[in-house]
Amino acid sequence: MSATGHAPHSAPPPRPLHPPSRAPARPAVVLVGAGPRGTGLIERIAANAPELYGDAPLDLHLVDPYPPGGGRVWRRDQSPLLWMNSTAEDVTMFTDASVELRGPVRPGPSLAEWAARVRAGELSVPGELADAVRGLGPQGFAGRQVQSAYLEWVYEQAVAALPPGVVVHEHRCRAVRVTGPRGGPQQVWLEGAPTPLVADLVVLALGHLDGRPPPEQRDLAAFAARHHLTYLPSDFTADAGLDVLAPGEPVLVRGFGLAFVDLMVLLTEGRGGAYEAGPDGEPVYRPSGKEPVLYVGSRRGVPYHSKIGYTYRGERPPLPRFFGPAQVDELLARPGGYDFRRDVWPLIAKELGHAHYHRLFTAHPERVRTDRAAFEEKYAAAEPLGPGLRALVAAAVPDPADHLDLDALDRPLQGVRFPGADAFQDGLRGYIEADLARRHNPAHSPDLAVFLALLSVYGQLVRLGDHGPWWHGFFSHLASGPPGPRLRQLLALSRAGVVRFLGAGTTVTADPERGVFSATSDSVPDVRVEARALVEARLPQPTVTDTKDALLRGLYDDGAAATGSGLLAVDPGDGRVLDRTGRPHPRRFALGPHTDARASGAFARPRTNAPAFRQNDATARALLRFLRAHAVPEPARCPPG
Incomplete structure (x- = not known):
């Protein structure tokens, strides 16, 4: 055990030393999910503990099969070609004076400020990331591996800031079920473990989850199996099995958001292609010959708007004004x-x-x-x-x-028709070029x-x-688009013929007579594209009704409430899980995109009163108040023998 009480990564998961039906020997919290949201909650526990908990003992169990800090989405073990979607100066894990919270503000460096400290020699990063960090300026877009290093550092700082009575135990495995009465200890069952972790409180900070495909996607998968086609359902692009897509093969792609951008990168540069500067300074793509040909469409038929390429100067609008x-x-x-x-x-x-x-x-x-x-x-x-x-x-x-x-x-191609596929390629390239020009001016x-x-x-x-x-899609289209350089690469891929645009209102059907997938769009109604491969370039919906996560599904089956959109219902005040009568569970909490209190991200732009930070603070304070009132702060004792 290190001086901070933080169990080293190689330590085996501790086994409970008491029967599951009894309270833990020391006050205990199980936090399922050690990614950015879980890290943010730990930071708030550390900030609020001096006021609400003092130096009382506490076991904090972190359950996640992925490394703490980055978690699954931001883990270091992914392609170095994948970028963040925000500039380095617009990413922070720390509260500031803008955040409306009850606990204390604990400022800390943004990603850009952290990178500057690394360059100054105050902090270190793994050698393979040194060049990337040295080249990262405030307006730069960090690779996800660099963001992973930042999140790992934030996690280490949060753990180090915990009171000395708090011992952190890492469990590199999955939690598969939560049991226990409303008025008593909770049991968190770990995959492959014969006995559960026993805790006073459980927090689910699960992050983005895999989902069971909806009926239409299940039908397409079955059709693909019958006709020996390739079908990749909604998934995290970094984890999708893209090797099945053959060089030169036409591939239909549904989805034109950030999942598509990752797909585009991995199937082009990720297969050996490269960009070079053209005569006008714009990138020109040099194929490797290993790329498939991507036919991409969506409901809007256009990519998300480019990130804005300048900083705000002058008087800011007084917000909120009409929606506060x-x-x-x-x-x-x-x-x-x-x-x-x-x-x-x-x-x-x-x-x-x-x-x-x-x-x-x-x-x-x-x-x-x-x-x-x-x-x-x-x-x-x-x-x-x-x-x-x-x-x-x-x-x-x-x-x-x-x-x-x-x-x-929201719908830039609504009612717009093009005479043919080539005309639409020209038209959409013009739209993207105009968007880039506007968003950087x-x-x-x-x-x-x-x-x-x-x-x-x-x-x-x-x-x-x-x-x-609808709102989340509108927000993402307008505010969460790709970096400008990615759209310039998309234009280069389009000019090289590696990417072809399908249009708005894209519809994909299974053609049983020809044994292929077939795509049409409203933008070019007389054009039909056939292919033997189809990729759903969009994330699974974070619903409790269709999730593949056994723990979350079990919670729903046991009576937790879901909204009309399938999200887990929680108390907006502190994140307690609600049952189907609207009653908050006194010992179970949930934070993140699988809940109806979803925020725009686990980390945030500085000085924006980030909702996730407010939620983390409220939940941390609720946890500490409960523990102080209900848990018995006695040292752990092993049973005889």
């Missing part, structure tokens, strides 16, 4: 409940518009033709999404390019103000619980 705590309180108090698209979305749209036009008036006053105060007064009084608001904007902002059109941003800085408003909105939505998949 007061509006959420009113929605929650409605006797008949609320409908997201009818009641919530108009408020969100008005908030995004407020940020957009505030920035336009303050940073680009030459592009408006009315007084700012008068505009803002009329904007505040206008009905969200109503004709009065549209007329106000049209009168005040002459250039339609300066209007915020959320429908066009500070003249369009209202786009960055809208991004900040999206983060504010996401923070407010946490209190409303599950709001269905």
Whole structure:
């Protein structure tokens, strides 16, 4: 055991020294999931323990088959070609003054600041990562292996900050079931272990989970098996078996988000292809000859919008303004409940518009033709999404390019038809080029103000619980797109013929007569593409009803509640798991994307009042208060013999 009480990685999982029906000899918490979310909770336990728990003993059991810190998604054991999706200065695991919490703020370095400390010789990283860290500036996009090293360092700092009475035990295995009465100790059963871990409290920080394919995907898999085709269902791209996709083979790909970007990278550079600078400075792709040909389509038919390539300067929009705590309180108090698209979305749209036009008036006053105060007064009084608001904007902002059109941003190809496949390739390349130009030009800085408003909105939505998949998809399309260099690579792959675009409203069917998969789209209705391989380039849905995770499924079977979207229902105040009567379980908690309190990420952009940090703090305080009130802080004693 190290000086911090942290069990070394090579130590075997400790066995409980007491019958499962009895309380643990020392107060104990089992944390299932040691990735970024679990690490964030440990950091908050360490921060709050001096106030709420003191130096009382505590066993903290971490259960995860993957290394702590990075967990599965951010583990170091993956391709060095895969990048993060945010700039280094926009990634932190530490609270700051913007975070609304009851516990103390414990500042720490962002990924960019951590990398600077490594370069200065204050911290060290494994030798194979040294060059990557040295080349990482604040506006750079780190490889996932570098992010893994940062998360491992954060984990080590969080464990070291725990009071001396806390002993951390790592269990490199899966938890498969949780049992125990509401009023008594909980048992966490580990895969392959004859006896469970016994704890006063259990926290599920499971992260992203594998899911059982929905019925349509199961039908396609069965069709593929009958006709000896290749079908890869929704999965984490880094873990998908891509070797089955043959060089030169046409491959249909459904999904144009971040999972597709990873797929694109692994099947091109990952197979030996390379980029070189062309005459105009744009990348040119040189194939290795081992690539398949990717035919990619989706509902929107376009990739996510590029990450914005400049920083915010000047006055920030005052947020929240039209969708804040007061509006959420009113929605929650409605006797008949609320409908997201009818009641919530108009408020969100008005908030995004407020940020957009505030920035336009303050940073680009030459592009408006009315007084700012008068505009803002009329904007505040206008009905969200109503004709009065549209007329106000049209009168005040002459250039339609300066209007915020959320429908066009969400569905840019809606109603647009192309005469043929080649015309659509040209058209979509033009769309991507225009998006890159706009998202890297500070003249369009209202786009960055809208991004900040999206983060504010996401923070407010946490209190409303599950709001269905549409909002998350819209948010991701607008705010969680790929780095600009990735879209430039996509353009190069398109020009090289390695990637072909299918269009919006892509539909894939199984053709039993020809024994192939067949794809059509609304954008090019007269074109049909056939292939013997199909890849679902999207993550599995994080539902308790279709999860492959035995622990989560067992929890649901035992009475835990699920929302209409299949997410685990939790108390928005502290993350306690709710049963189907709405009762919070006193000893079981859950955090992360499988819950209806899902936040936008386990780590966050600094100074944005990150929802995950607020949730972590509330849950940590609830754990410590319970332990102080109910657990007996006595030293562990082995039974005789």
